[in-house]
Amino acid sequence: MFQERIEWRNWKLLLVVTLLCLLFCSILLGGTMIRGKAAGEQMVKCYTCIRISGGDSLWKIARLYMGEGYDDIQEYIEEVKELNQLTSDQIHAGQYLTLPYYSSP
Secondary structure, eight states: OHHHHHHHHHHHHHHHHHHHHHHHHHHHTTOOEEEOSSTTOEEEEEEEEEEOOTTOOHHHHHHHHOOTTOSOHHHHHHHHHHHTTOSSSOOOTTOEEEEEEEEOO
């Protein structure tokens, strides 16, 4: 019976953590609408997660993922750093980064 209580608590904890993660993701991925560079085009802010490879830098990643919706590469890098709680420009192979980008709905 004691073992059943522990397993039930673990299950409840897992359920709560899962629900909190889903809530966080729905807020994070809710999207922000902006006007695209093309006349009248609506863009939605989205997020993706990548795994850093050897030789990657924030500048290389920014050039690949920044796309429309950002006018300045430094502004994009600062947003990536803030989103990933980075205090410097240093990243390491094997690390994961969440990246923002804009896309058509």
